[in-house]
Amino acid sequence: MELGSTMRHVLVTGGAGYVGSHACRMLAKCGYKPITIDNLSTGHRWAVRWGPLIVGDIADHRLLVDVIAKYRPVAVMHFAALSLVGESGTQPARYYDNNVAGTITLLQAMQQGGVNRFIFSSTCATYGQVEHCPIAETAPQVPINTYGRSKLMVETILRDFVSAHGLNATALRYFNAAGAAAEDGIGEAHQPETHLIPLVIGAALGQRGPIGIFGDDYATPDGTCLRDYVHVNDLATAHVLALERSAAQDGFSAINLGTGRPYSVLEVLAAVGLRAGCPVPRKIAPRRAGDPAALYADPHLAREMLGWTARESDLNKIVDSAWAWHAAPMEGRDRMEVRLAV
Ligand SMILES: NC(=O)c1ccc[n+]([C@@H]2O[C@H](COP(=O)([O-])OP(=O)(O)OC[C@H]3O[C@@H](n4cnc5c(N)ncnc54)[C@H](O)[C@@H]3O)[C@@H](O)[C@H]2O)c1
Structure with missing residues (x-):
């Protein structure tokens, strides 16, 4: 049996982390099978409960290509990132390497494997010091730290992949994730x-x-x-809705996830x-x-x-x-x- 032919697999990078594990739980509740790739740098083995865990790094192109060929996911949800604002200022190379270069490797492996739908964990940190609240998606994005800049760079790269390669990408800009399942x-x-x-x-x-x-x-x-505190289960639901919308909509979208x-x-x-x-x-x-x-x-x-x-x-x-x-x-x-x- 072709694994990908009967089950709707979703490749989840960072599925052993906080938001990613809650998304895996919600995917399973909605009839998908999450396949986690995580290097466990900040994630936890015990948090991966709804599908297999492949311990590995998104920088590993060969591994990604093999996993995509094996499971034939319908989409990728990309949570894997380093996200400590203070640390990002003292270790910029590590942050850009992991968050930006790692994402490019992932996008290339998706292209090679024929996977086109991409849901990205972006952040309100891409807006920086705002003049005005509530913040709409059209607000200027002027991040004030390395972490926020790494996420904005990925959004820019996604727009380019959309226009060059027909990628279907949704950037979900979370505010403050909180709560638990x-x-x-x-x-x-x-x-x-x-x-x-x-x-x-x-x-x-x-x-x-x-x-x-x-x-x-x-x-x-x-x-x-x-x-703006948003329950992690609400974030997880939004990911599944974005996944379902992406089956019918092309292009790039950026959407805030907050309560207002x-x-x-x-x-x-x-x-x-x-x-x-x-x-x-x-x-x-x-x-x-x-x-x-x-x-x-x-x-x-x-x-x-x-x-x-x-x-x-x-x-x-x-x-x-x-x-x-x-x-x-x-x-x-x-x-x-x-x-x-x-
Ligand atoms: N938690 C929040 O409030 C919040 C807000 C806005 C955006 N985000 C974004 O959401 C995503 C998830 O955040 P989180 O709070 O769950 O963080 P987290 O640290 O709990 O999860 C990140 C996961 O990615 C894994 N990872 C990191 N680099 C990797 C790599 N190169 N290869 C494979 N796995 C790797 C880690 O081991 C971890 O399991 C991140 O992209 C973060 O920037 C989070």
Whole structure:
């Protein structure tokens, strides 16, 4: 039997990571079989539960060609990337090599294997310091860090592959991914963790010291920064919708994935405090360079093009699911690995 002929395989790079593993779960729920390629540089073996894991690197052209020939995926979802903003500034070659050169190798292997549909994990970091919120897809893209520039470069490359080779590409620009599918044993386990919600939960659980609030004198209702948190399950749903749309639509599309309803740092602390049953230990610290007061999406295009709205992204729902994940017994996960992550 030809593997690719009866099952709808989707090649998922970075499927052992946070967002990628939730996308694999959603793909399986929707009748697809995710085939993960991951070098486990930041991902976890335990997070790959809905299809095979091929441990390897997207820089390995031969491996990619062989995997594509074996599984004949209908599309590629490309999550694999390095994504620590601070690190990207001190190791630019590593970031451009992994995120940009790696993506070119992947696109070439797809071309060779006759795979045409590509869903890319882009980011609101491609917009940089915005003048105006909510941010529409037409806003200028002027990233202020190496990570954001690496993602914008990939968007540019995708546009060129679309016009030169007829690639069908969707760039999904996520805002702040958060939450977990704890009931299915996956959640956020970055190491180091830089995202607010897991850090606040770690502080509430006594796994770290007080949470630093970087600036409480911004021009926002409570003085702290506003961000657009979107549940990782909502992101996963958007990926499946983008995949299905790509069967009928050609060309390049860039679509924001956010709620358009931002929450402040203090609102996040309050939601976690409510869940914990006591206030989260905190300390006020100076503003950080490059942190805009507000960053949130205009989500209309996602609704129009994908029929997507964020259904699970209410802050209390996000916090409850993340709490369930972080407070759960660590069966099946590498205890050391997860402890270090919080
Ligand atoms: N988490 C967020 O809030 C967020 C926001 C915007 C965009 N993104 C983007 O979404 C994607 C997923 O983010 P995440 O938070 O799940 O990150 P993650 O670090 O948890 O997942 C990335 C995965 O890619 C793998 N990987 C990295 N380089 C690879 C390579 N060269 N070959 C094979 N595998 C490789 C890692 O091992 C990891 O499993 C990234 O592209 C990130 O830039 C994330």
